[in-house]
Amino acid sequence: MFTANAYAAPSATGDLVPTTIERRDVGPHDVLIEIRFAGICHSDIHTVRGDWGPQQYPLAPGHEIAGIVTEVGPAVTKHAVGDRVGVGCMVNSCRECVNCLKGEEQYCLNGMTGTYGALDRDGTVTQGGYSTHVVVNEDFVVRIPEGIDLDVAAPLLCAGITTYSPLRHWGAGPGKKVAVVGLGGLGHMAVKLAHAMGAEVTVLSQSLKKQEDGLRLGADHYHATSDAGTFETLAGSFDLIINTVSAAIDISSYLQLLTLDGALVNVGAPAEPLPVNVFSLIMGRRSFAGSAIGGIRETQEMLDFCAEHNLGAEIEVIPASKINDAYERVLASDVRYRFVIDTSTLN
Template identity: 70%
Template sequence: MSTTVTALIAPSAGAGFERSTIERRDVGEHDVAIDIKFAGICHSDIHQAREEWGTAIFPMVPGHEIAGIVTEVGSAVTKHKVGDRVGIGCMVNSCGECENCLAGEEQFCLKGNVQTYNAREYSGEETYGGYSKSIVARENFVLSIPEGIELDEAAPLLCAGITTYSPLKHWGAGPGKKVAIVGMGGLGHMAVKIAHALGAEVTVLSQSLSKEEDGKKFGADHYYATADGSAFKALRGTFDLIINTVSADIPVDAYLGTLKLNGSLVFVGAPEKPQSFASFSLIGARRSLAGSNIGGIRETQEMLDFCAEHHIGAEIETLDASDPSAIDKAYDRVVKSDVRYRFVIDAATI
């Protein structure tokens, strides 16, 4: 059995969005049904809907920044109840048995976690994301959204928030640490807020100074424009940690040069093309080049609780999706970096 749900669908790679319907499974004993209130637009939605990351599954319903209200729970559900404020992020299942899952790192499931959309359940059933009226998911992959964060501002935390929180925590951002954030977009503005709340000294490295006022408001102590290259010379040997949030090519060696001894440059943005660097940029100061991928369910809940405690939400622009072409226009604006700082779809308009 299943339930028919209204959704915004990308029928093929690069095609305009259309309003249509999809089927959601009935609530099983370990499932939670959620009335979606808001769904954030992530740059990865654009990459996948435009098939820029390899072969995709169409028709596609993107969206892995989902916030809503529980409307039904299965007979064996213990973590959530009807009326709860909840969210779903980038994954809706994992094997639950491998060493990474058992360690709370489901994003690195050795069997491969099941992504919220553009993926298939282990049964072969296609997954559809948050650009829709409702969703059914396993209770273990449903997060509690604490009071103190509005649902619309909470939605982007389910990807942008955890994508930046996880590496900041893993690499020890905190008092006495100098942290640089490359880019001030959807990911970058969250990284600035979280790094500041963790107690680090925060610097934004952006192509221009156009967002400097915002950066300082979000908690940045310093803000540098990198377009002319002079900032790299001025900042040589400065940072303990750099979080690169952009999805464009960067001069990796120049950024590595701004790290201290034992410093790390961590990619969370995903450029389409391979990046290159000189090994001596690492060898010269025992630096590290690394990457990070969202976070496990336990850490995602920790992030949400942290953001509620520190009154951190995403800066958003809410979209009326009654005309599906609004999503196409929003995608084009994201590509042009013309949003401050995250689009969120009002699911009531779908």
């Protein structure tokens, strides 16, 4: 074991503080990564504050990790010292269930191992990317292609794959009309990706204050959901709606915006239930679905797609000392569009 500098939450109510955490020694199939940048995801806030269930503290969050390989185990074949790599929301899975064998490790039937706040295979609790180093099995490390800077790549490991996966699964592309609910950390990547895939993209946001940004990022249209007329004007318009909002919205109203056989896919994860009027589904053979990140193979595919199309997250780089301020700004929707921690400030 060795120690790494980190920022961690001491409790569900306390500010994150500088500390040290233990990392396991590099095993035969492990990769040691010197973390350069770590994105701040709304999920980090939900988790450390116990919104999704009790946690074991202290807890260092962070599952949008970009860095450089500094050591590899003797049996590693996929990565080498000096490689530019990333780690997303999971660091292990059973590798044996039907979903893992399909390359959908995020849906592991025996429970994938989250990058932080999860019980690891050695019985310890995983600690995330708000730290200087991490040790990860090579199978859960992806290559960051040349052409994508590490700082803008970090949020792709969650925000990028979380939106890429449902866009691909539900067939976003030429001839398809895609709406994105919310223009935040997830939403801005959904717009960029859907546009690059060739879909006609509409942003549905509470107000028009980010309209200029939305159009610059690739949206063809932008509508305010605070205007009741929006739901009348756009009724029956979309083949696919990606809901990125991590708060309760009137799902039934949004279902009415779908075409025949359209799908509304939730990637935002509010703590409270989202009631649905079933007639909103029946009348139009519509679907209400969910999607969680993507498998390792698809995550690599997403990174390669982003490199090909020159895509990265819109970011604000901060020192570790500003993490707590950043949390408050995320909750106030005061970021365009992802905070990224420069982990060199942890040293």
